[in-house]
Amino acid sequence: MMPDLGKYADAVLSSYAVSLVLLALIAWLSLRRSKRIKRELEEVETKVKSNG
Template sequence: MMPDLGKYTETVLSSYAVSLVLLAAIILLSLRRARRVKKELQDVESKVKTNG
């Protein structure tokens, strides 16, 4: 079902692979940062509750 890419097959497929790897990296970094920010927010909120 893949179209015939001729002499550009290697270039096109490697571009797709690089794009998928970069997208996966962006997603993983975003999730990791979200967890870190959530933990920091919980720490700040707990400090406010104990001091407030």
């Protein structure tokens, strides 16, 4: 299933690995930020509702 990469196999496979790690990191950071922003928005909405 995998093509013969010859002497470039290490470089290609390590590039794929680095790319996947970076994508996972970006997704994790995005989810973490989303949770933080949602929490902050709920706090602001609560303050606004209590002030009338």
